[in-house]
Amino acid sequence: MRTRFAPSPTGFQHIGGFRTAFFAWALAKHFGGEFILRIEDTDQERKVEGAVSFILDELAWFGIEIDEGPGKEELEKLGERSAHLPKGGRHGPYIQSLRLPKYKAAAQKLIETGFAYRCDCTPEMLEKERAEQMARREVPGYSGYCRTREVPEDKPHVVRFKMPHKPKLSMQDAVKGLVSWDNPPLRDPVLLKSDGFPTYHLAVVVDDHEMEITHVMRGDEWLPSTPIHLLLYQAFGWEAPVFAHLPVILGEDGKKLSKRHGAPTSRELREKGFLPEAIFNFVMLIGWSPGGEQEVFTKDEIVRLFSLDRVNNASGVFLQSKLEWMNGKYIRDLTSEEFYKRVREFSPEIDSIKSKFLELSPHLQERAKTLLEIPSMIEFLTDKKISREWDKVIKKDVTKESAASLLNELKVLISELSGFEIEILDKSVREFAEKKGLKVGAVFPLLRIATLYTSATPPLFESLHVLGKDQVLRRIDEAVRELLL
Numbered sequence: 001m002r003t004r005f006a007p008s009p010t011g012f013q014h015i016g017g018f019r020t021a022f023f024a025w026a027l028a029k030h031f032g033g034e035f036i037l038r039i040e041d042t043d044q045e046r047k048v049e050g051a052v053s054f055i056l057d058e059l060a061w062f063g064i065e066i067d068e069g070p071g072k073e074e075l076e077k078l079g080e081r082s083a084h085l086p087k088g089g090r091h092g093p094y095i096q097s098l099r100l101p102k103y104k105a106a107a108q109k110l111i112e113t114g115f116a117y118r119c120d121c122t123p124e125m126l127e128k129e130r131a132e133q134m135a136r137r138e139v140p141g142y143s144g145y146c147r148t149r150e151v152p153e154d155k156p157h158v159v160r161f162k163m164p165h166k167p168k169l170s171m172q173d174a175v176k177g178l179v180s181w182d183n184p185p186l187r188d189p190v191l192l193k194s195d196g197f198p199t200y201h202l203a204v205v206v207d208d209h210e211m212e213i214t215h216v217m218r219g220d221e222w223l224p225s226t227p228i229h230l231l232l233y234q235a236f237g238w239e240a241p242v243f244a245h246l247p248v249i250l251g252e253d254g255k256k257l258s259k260r261h262g263a264p265t266s267r268e269l270r271e272k273g274f275l276p277e278a279i280f281n282f283v284m285l286i287g288w289s290p291g292g293e294q295e296v297f298t299k300d301e302i303v304r305l306f307s308l309d310r311v312n313n314a315s316g317v318f319l320q321s322k323l324e325w326m327n328g329k330y331i332r333d334l335t336s337e338e339f340y341k342r343v344r345e346f347s348p349e350i351d352s353i354k355s356k357f358l359e360l361s362p363h364l365q366e367r368a369k370t371l372l373e374i375p376s377m378i379e380f381l382t383d384k385k386i387s388r389e390w391d392k393v394i395k396k397d398v399t400k401e402s403a404a405s406l407l408n409e410l411k412v413l414i415s416e417l418s419g420f421e422i423e424i425l426d427k428s429v430r431e432f433a434e435k436k437g438l439k440v441g442a443v444f445p446l447l448r449i450a451t452l453y454t455s456a457t458p459p460l461f462e463s464l465h466v467l468g469k470d471q472v473l474r475r476i477d478e479a480v481r482e483l484l485l
């Protein structure tokens with residue numbers, strides 16, 4: 001089993017783009033096979049700098065190991081740099097722009113066997129032909145003018161595939177089932193361009209064959225191209241791989257997920273504090289399910305359970321709320337130490353409050369959907385000057401003066417406590433409120449803003465406990481001064 005991920009570096013893939021990679025990887029690993037990364041950069045005009053490194057870095061972040069793929073030298077030739085270098089491999093290069101002689105030789109072979117021909121029609125001629133076809137309401141396409149001409153090799157030319165007359169084709173797609181084409185509307189497509197670059201059709205067939213790919217997994221927008229590929233396999237006399245065309249991913253509005261549509265890239269999700277293992281799990285379940293109710297799976301479980309016959313032929317939906325739920329679940333399942341390590345990536349300054357952070361971490365993990373929410377939740381543990389959200393508590397019926405006097409009473413209460421355990425704090429502040437005939441809702445928020453500055457913090461008494469008595473008393477004093485200023 002050899003599968004591949006063959007992205008074109010024309011931009012920074014949104015997260016749905018990686019689903020193909022994850023599925024192909026899971027399939028290969030399920031069967032103990034190899035997963036290959038190939039860069040399809042035949043469209044040099046649409047190439048985006050940094051896109052190859054992006055793909056390598058993101059796959060590494062997801063923990064997707066590549067068995068074969070562009071090596072160091074290949075990347076250097078492309079001017080790309082990545083901290084995560086795949087090891088190259090026996091079928092290299094794995095970047096199509098570095099494989100041009102192979103495509104040229106393949107095109108030459110097809111010319112010699114009569115399956116392809118040189119064409120020197122100028123863009124003007126093709127444009128004219130097209131306009132005439134449109135006027136006749138025909139499907140536009142090359143007329144085949146050069147099929148019977150002898151175009152010398154040294155004249156600028158393209159190489160075209162000689163499409164068989166009215167072909168009938170079918171294949172057993174591993175996801176879509178039997179797909180048939182009766183005379184697909186394809187007219188002698190270009191295989192090799194005049195600049196020596198192959199088109200996608202030639203390159204993909206040559207490479208999948210040479211790289212011994214057994215299963216081609218790709219988005220079903222490539223299904224209409226598949227007849228050309230099947231015919232090319234026939235022309236070369238090669239066995240075609242198994243195709244598995246994956247249905248599109250829809251956004252919540254029912255439209256195809258796309259970057260333009262606001263679908264995030266994995267890097268954007270990373271910056272927002274999503275965990276790679278949560279994204280991986282979430283993306284794997286778009287269009288695949290092993291059956292049953294379980295939704296949270298380790299990578300190993302996924303590899304063990306993955307099978308093509310459970311890939312859904314209907315389009316899957318990218319549900320942001322489900323991703324958040326999944327992320328929250330993964331955050332809760334981290335050990336405190338691991339959680340600390342992950343948050344540290346967002347906020348290295350937590351080093352100075354590590355033990356307090358660890359003490360509070362179960363409460364933080366309970367609350368957070370993303371890691372990015374954490375730094376602001378624990379700012380109260382640092383020495384940072386943070387302005388208190390007074391507007392949350394000073395309202396029409398609560399004046400600054402009345403708030404200050406209540407805080408002064410709380411200060412006395414707290415300073416006289418014999419211990420500073422969570423239960424003691426909780427009980428005495430509740431009793432205090434009761435004695436004064438106040439609702440806890442009138443006391444807790446005030447105490448929270450005075451000592452923890454904001455309303456978005458872990459639970460009040462747990463936080464006060466971690467902060468420590470001296471600090472709590474000092475902050476109440478400071479809050480009172482602020483109110484009476």
Ligand code: GLU
Pocket residue numbers: 006007008040204217218219222
């Ligand atoms: N290079 C194509 C892309 O970027 C993939 C085509 C294929 O997998 O055959 O989507």
